[in-house]
Amino acid sequence: MSDVYVAGVGMTPFGSSSERTARDLFAQAAAKAFADASVAPDAVEELFYGNYMGEFAETQGHQGPLMAEAAGVSAPATRVESACASSGAAVRYGVNHVRSGQADVVLVGGAERMTNISTAEGTRALSAAADALWEISAGVTFPGAYSLMANSYFEQFGGTREDLAHIAVKNHANAVENDLAQFQRAIDVEDVLTAPDISSPFGLYDCSPMSDGASAAVLVSEAFAERAGLDPSVAITGVGQGSDSLALQDRDSISETPAAVEAGRKAYEDAGIGPEDVDVAEVHDCFTIAEVIALESLGFYEPGEAISAARHGETTIDGELPVNLSGGLKAKGHPVGATGGAQISELTKLLRGDHVNSDAVEDATVGLTHNAGGTVASCVVHVLEVRE
Amino acid sequence: MSDVYVAGVGMTPFGSSSERTARDLFAQAAAKAFADASVAPDAVEELFYGNYMGEFAETQGHQGPLMAEAAGVSAPATRVESACASSGAAVRYGVNHVRSGQADVVLVGGAERMTNISTAEGTRALSAAADALWEISAGVTFPGAYSLMANSYFEQFGGTREDLAHIAVKNHANAVENDLAQFQRAIDVEDVLTAPDISSPFGLYDCSPMSDGASAAVLVSEAFAERAGLDPSVAITGVGQGSDSLALQDRDSISETPAAVEAGRKAYEDAGIGPEDVDVAEVHDCFTIAEVIALESLGFYEPGEAISAARHGETTIDGELPVNLSGGLKAKGHPVGATGGAQISELTKLLRGDHVNSDAVEDATVGLTHNAGGTVASCVVHVLEVRE
Numbered sequence: 001m002s003d004v005y006v007a008g009v010g011m012t013p014f015g016s017s018s019e020r021t022a023r024d025l026f027a028q029a030a031a032k033a034f035a036d037a038s039v040a041p042d043a044v045e046e047l048f049y050g051n052y053m054g055e056f057a058e059t060q061g062h063q064g065p066l067m068a069e070a071a072g073v074s075a076p077a078t079r080v081e082s083a084c085a086s087s088g089a090a091v092r093y094g095v096n097h098v099r100s101g102q103a104d105v106v107l108v109g110g111a112e113r114m115t116n117i118s119t120a121e122g123t124r125a126l127s128a129a130a131d132a133l134w135e136i137s138a139g140v141t142f143p144g145a146y147s148l149m150a151n152s153y154f155e156q157f158g159g160t161r162e163d164l165a166h167i168a169v170k171n172h173a174n175a176v177e178n179d180l181a182q183f184q185r186a187i188d189v190e191d192v193l194t195a196p197d198i199s200s201p202f203g204l205y206d207c208s209p210m211s212d213g214a215s216a217a218v219l220v221s222e223a224f225a226e227r228a229g230l231d232p233s234v235a236i237t238g239v240g241q242g243s244d245s246l247a248l249q250d251r252d253s254i255s256e257t258p259a260a261v262e263a264g265r266k267a268y269e270d271a272g273i274g275p276e277d278v279d280v281a282e283v284h285d286c287f288t289i290a291e292v293i294a295l296e297s298l299g300f301y302e303p304g305e306a307i308s309a310a311r312h313g314e315t316t317i318d319g320e321l322p323v324n325l326s327g328g329l330k331a332k333g334h335p336v337g338a339t340g341g342a343q344i345s346e347l348t349k350l351l352r353g354d355h356v357n358s359d360a361v362e363d364a365t366v367g368l369t370h371n372a373g374g375t376v377a378s379c380v381v382h383v384l385e386v387r388e
Numbered sequence: 389m390s391d392v393y394v395a396g397v398g399m400t401p402f403g404s405s406s407e408r409t410a411r412d413l414f415a416q417a418a419a420k421a422f423a424d425a426s427v428a429p430d431a432v433e434e435l436f437y438g439n440y441m442g443e444f445a446e447t448q449g450h451q452g453p454l455m456a457e458a459a460g461v462s463a464p465a466t467r468v469e470s471a472c473a474s475s476g477a478a479v480r481y482g483v484n485h486v487r488s489g490q491a492d493v494v495l496v497g498g499a500e501r502m503t504n505i506s507t508a509e510g511t512r513a514l515s516a517a518a519d520a521l522w523e524i525s526a527g528v529t530f531p532g533a534y535s536l537m538a539n540s541y542f543e544q545f546g547g548t549r550e551d552l553a554h555i556a557v558k559n560h561a562n563a564v565e566n567d568l569a570q571f572q573r574a575i576d577v578e579d580v581l582t583a584p585d586i587s588s589p590f591g592l593y594d595c596s597p598m599s600d601g602a603s604a605a606v607l608v609s610e611a612f613a614e615r616a617g618l619d620p621s622v623a624i625t626g627v628g629q630g631s632d633s634l635a636l637q638d639r640d641s642i643s644e645t646p647a648a649v650e651a652g653r654k655a656y657e658d659a660g661i662g663p664e665d666v667d668v669a670e671v672h673d674c675f676t677i678a679e680v681i682a683l684e685s686l687g688f689y690e691p692g693e694a695i696s697a698a699r700h701g702e703t704t705i706d707g708e709l710p711v712n713l714s715g716g717l718k719a720k721g722h723p724v725g726a727t728g729g730a731q732i733s734e735l736t737k738l739l740r741g742d743h744v745n746s747d748a749v750e751d752a753t754v755g756l757t758h759n760a761g762g763t764v765a766s767c768v769v770h771v772l773e774v775r776e
Binding site for chain 2: 021047052055056058059060061062064065066068069074075076077078079080082083089093096097099100101102124125127128129130131132133136242243244245246250259263373374377378
């Protein structure tokens with residue numbers, strides 16, 4: 001199977017754009033991706049589009065054809081939904097579609113509108129990514145679910161709120177110069193520890209925000225790139241997806257995420273690399289603890305070891321493995337259906353050298369994205385590599 | 389690319405099962421498909437699952453991993469949503485996944501729960517498959533949208549309510565002996581014409597019902613079938629998908645459905661056949677007019693010619709091209725996210741000779757399914773062939 005190249009990427013600024021519909025947001029992201037790729041919309045042979053909560057936020061399902069139209073694309077278009085991993089799953093489908101020779105050019109990405117509804121409505125919408133019968137009906141929402149995971153982690157491996165605080169501080173620091181990020185503002189550990197409580201051990205800064213936004217990428221075959229005279233430098237060389245039981249209660253351990261282990265294993269095998277080859281990663285830090293468990297699931301750290309990675313500067317911008325140089329979900333923002341595509345967008349720019357934080361990883365040739373749905377009941381991992 | 393075989397199929401009975409969750413329904417359909425296939429759940433390498441309105445009916449998104457668990461499958465699992473074409477799109481993704489060598493065994497299908505909520509809530513949920521800004525906000529619901537299409541068709545090509553009535557009568561007749569069908573009851577033209585008005589020209593019997601139900605199919609590669617000693621006789625030899633603008637107002641004509649034309653064209657080309665080769669078809673008759681436009685879009689009739697097909701007995705059980713021998717959406721029922729998979733299930737059984745109506749098509753070797761989303765803003769067509 002040939003490599004699949006990222007010909008172009010685009011994102012809206014993430015944040016509150018409550019007056020703009022999801023279709024507006026996706027149209028903007030797609031237009032940026034087409035311009036970046038020097039590919040016209042009419043070259044697209046299929047759209048794989050991620051969206052999670054359009055039914056709740058805009059009473060709008062069936063967004064595949066709607067978003068194709070918004071992007072100026074006349075091609076089969078389908079929505080892929082896997083909670084907060086929706087556009088990660090959409091990217092994977094797109095990669096597989098090109099790899100298998102079924103298309104030379106696909107558009108992938110996603111959008112979400114979240115700030116046009118109340119926080120209560122948004123919380124209800126997000127909780128539908130958990131098990132309606134056994135979790136939602138018991139009052140579990142995601143801050144609660146992830147705090148259970150954090151407390152379980154602390155109990156099993158140790159760790160403190162201060163360890164977690166360093167992750168929020170790091171991700172905010174990374175976003176300060178990122179014009180696309182929702183929070184372009186540095187915070188310190190004291191800010192995190194004194195922020196309003198959300199769900200113990202989490203305070204406000206341990207949690208990613210409600211966001212509006214969209215992301216898109218134009219993926220092309222090697223043959224098309226040559227034919228069209230494109231010279232894309234980044235390829236998606238590995239894909240992997242994993243699933244787990246939807247409800248936390250059905251798992252052997254809630255301080256580990258086997259769906260991410262499986263997604264990572266497949267993506268590494270697919271790319272022919274291992275975690276030691278990865279130079280830079282964007283992982284799904286919907287809550288601070290999620291970054292810790294992601295790094296362990298992906299084999300960057302042994303279980304119990306990643307809790308202090310940010311505190312020790314190992315994952316900071318000048319660390320050995322910079323994580324979430326975009327600002328992550330915490331500071332870049334988390335319009336859930338757009339997040340997987342945004343990781344691809346930001347990582348591609350980091351590897352190409354045209355991201356505001358590219359200087360920190362100027363020799364980087366291998367990057368990884370980790371996009372999770374719910375409490376990692378679904379997970380998609382991609383490996384991106386610089387191709388000369 | 390090798391053929392993809394339908395190793396086994398399963399459906400719940402369609403109808404009102406309001407006390408059973410979608411997960412219960414899908415578990416039952418999947419268990420039937422595994423038993424029919426003589427394939428164990430642990431052989432499945434990926435689940436492609438269609439669902440449309442889970443957020444509205446059960447406040448349940450993220451159904452991919454949930455349904456994998458319900459089916460006893462440990463594999464990547466993603467929900468595919470394209471309104472009433474959701475499981476048609478899921479089947480297509482599954483076929484492509486096997487064809488391209490990415491898996492030897494996949495589970496495809498879908499589920500919907502609709503009767504546990506009120507008709508008003510159900511109508512609101514269904515309308516989210518139309519354009520929220522330009523159709524829903526103007527008061528359009530699907531009976532209204534399709535009646536606009538019917539009136540436009542009548543104006544352009546002619547036709548009467550009585551022509552449409554023959555379609556409802558035919559599909560009810562086909563379902564009388566089908567234990568899985570929601571309405572196992574014959575009706576006559578008089579019943580249709582005197583039924584309560586819904587939206588002119590439609591009366592009650594022109595419209596498919598609210599239904600609960602699930603469908604599943606086990607798709608396998610030829611290599612796996614040989615290795616496992618399976619002897620499946622039906623292969624999916626053609627797939628096609630098309631999209632159109634979501635809102636009716638953005639189309640050149642609302643009495644034609646170019647997304648279906650495109651999906652059909654691709655599926656025929658893929659299978660290396662033409663409409664003249666098709667012996668039996670299951671088409672998306674959400675409203676009686678939809679069957680007419682489907683038959684024209686698929687090339688079985690010229691535009692304006694299919695309106696009298698049922699009346700003339702051409703598409704009845706003993707006609708030249710029997711259409712909707714299952715009873716169609718009208719009489720078999722229409723749990724929207726399950727419908728595309730149910731078409732595959734019923735057509736497979738028709739072609740294998742183990743459907744209650746198989747005797748009517750005992751020499752049939754080629755069948756076609758047509759599954760549409762919204763007012764055919766999305767459409768998926770599959771060609772199934774008997775392989776000796």
